[in-house]
Amino acid sequence: MLETIDLGGIPADVVRKRIKHVHLSVYPPAGRVRISAPEHMALDTIRVFAISKLPWIKGQQRKVQAQERESPRDYIDRESHYLWGKRYLLTVVERDAAPSIDRQHNRIVLSVRPGTTTERREELLDAWYREQVKTAVPPLLKKWEALMNVKASKVFVQRMKTKWGSCNPTSRAIRLNTDLAKKPPECLEYIVVHELAHLIEPSHNARFVSVMNLFMPKWQHYRDELNNLPVRHEDWDY
Numbered sequence: 001m002l003e004t005i006d007l008g009g010i011p012a013d014v015v016r017k018r019i020k021h022v023h024l025s026v027y028p029p030a031g032r033v034r035i036s037a038p039e040h041m042a043l044d045t046i047r048v049f050a051i052s053k054l055p056w057i058k059g060q061q062r063k064v065q066a067q068e069r070e071s072p073r074d075y076i077d078r079e080s081h082y083l084w085g086k087r088y089l090l091t092v093v094e095r096d097a098a099p100s101i102d103r104q105h106n107r108i109v110l111s112v113r114p115g116t117t118t119e120r121r122e123e124l125l126d127a128w129y130r131e132q133v134k135t136a137v138p139p140l141l142k143k144w145e146a147l148m149n150v151k152a153s154k155v156f157v158q159r160m161k162t163k164w165g166s167c168n169p170t171s172r173a174i175r176l177n178t179d180l181a182k183k184p185p186e187c188l189e190y191i192v193v194h195e196l197a198h199l200i201e202p203s204h205n206a207r208f209v210s211v212m213n214l215f216m217p218k219w220q221h222y223r224d225e226l227n228n229l230p231v232r233h234e235d236w237d238y
Helices: 043-052 054-066 118-148 178-182 185-197 206-215 219-228
Strands: 002-007 010-017 023-027 032-038 080-083 086-094 100-104 107-112 154-158 165-168 173-177
Touching (some): 002 043, 010 054, 023 054, 107 118, 118 206, 173 185
Parallel strands (some): 010 032, 086 107, 154 173
Antiparallel strands (some): 002 010, 023 032, 165 173
């Protein structure tokens, strides 16, 4: 059951889950707050915790509300799409054969069967972007795992609405956002290093910053570059 609490004028949805700790999320585009909480935690305890995080919540809201968003995509001819930071024009070819995607000079050629829906075209391009990231990651992992003396157990690539990546220090698994394939290559490399750094220091504390400064001195530049780029248009369904 979804509950709602008031955090000094900011409404927040509370979702009960079989978890041990409280997790806060702020969702674009409006900055909606969602709190994932243990099933049996008292609502007052959840509220006190969330209120203690109000400065962080307000900062995240300002950030997501200010970030430029891509216009909705229709997946039609001559529509702009991006790969590794470069702009390509989409060419849609209808033919009675298995779907395929090919990059040709300044075009991304999407071949589909006649009558293929917009939703299916989007799925095909998403899968293609996922494969681009999966192909680019192994050499980055080989390089940075050796330099940082760490080892990720698994790497997953998937659509992520609120993060570019995540790391579970316990399982040593890393997750990367499919949309990183649309951004300049150094942005993917920065996120890989960022998540590997969490295998050394799980939190974003001073030690984490020191680790990033040691291995990637320009990491803040790459972070700002990534966060200033437009993000995917989403129809947000809570």
